[in-house]
Amino acid sequence: MPLDPSFVGREYPPTAPYQVGREKIREFATAIGATDAAHHDPAAARELGHPDVIAPPTFPVVVTWAATQQLINDPALGLDFSRVVHGDQRFAYTRPVVAGDELVCVNTVEQIIARAGNDFITTRTDVRTVDGEPVATAWARLVVRGEG
């Protein structure tokens, strides 16, 4: 079943707040081998002007996962996740994610196209603090492989 193009422009309700922990940032940085002190040591981060340890650039994907699940769990959209391949990913940053942030995501469907038997869905996820301060925006393009 092709994805319904009328979903373009649909905005999902904000996700539950994600509390960014200092240890989670350290764990993520360690997992990708990012050894810069600002990811691990609050004093080093403060020297760069941040209130606490900062996350590496791709960390927001940990937070936006909840927004992606809204799409997967929307039966009306009919996204078959077993056929989904991550096509593109892009981030624009207002500032790095910092330990102590409480972040919510608002997901908007930007584009749905069908090409060569596959569907392509592009979503924009605005990541903000619970107080409404913009932090980052993530765009993901998912490829839904056609059946057969």
Add this chain to the structure above:
Amino acid sequence: MAGDELSTQTYRVTRADLVRYAGAAGDFNPIHWSDRVAGTVGLPGVIAHGMFTMALAGRAVTTWAGRPDAVVEYGVRFTRPVVVPDDEEGTDVTVAGVVKERSADGLAQLELTVTAGGERVLAQARATVRLP
């Protein structure tokens, strides 16, 4: 300067790295740790998370920029899976870069070439960084 080549960065990726990334990122898709499952969906073996490869290329970007908070924009297209064998050597992900443009407002556009096993695994890999 525009046209400047950046020092190529190489990152070794082993199965242990994939398991660690799965835990840290919360992405437990078995194609990133089970050869059995990877095989059933037609993959040649366990593959790295696309977002892990993007994270490694992001390390190159912050290394070149000289600050961990310098990235203003960063995007990639995933074109080929990074197959990670179950041995001590794993596989190498190599990140080369060139400065495409440097604007007066202190921003630089970088273009990345990311390869594993001699093949490009990301396309349209670009970052904008703020220079000190």
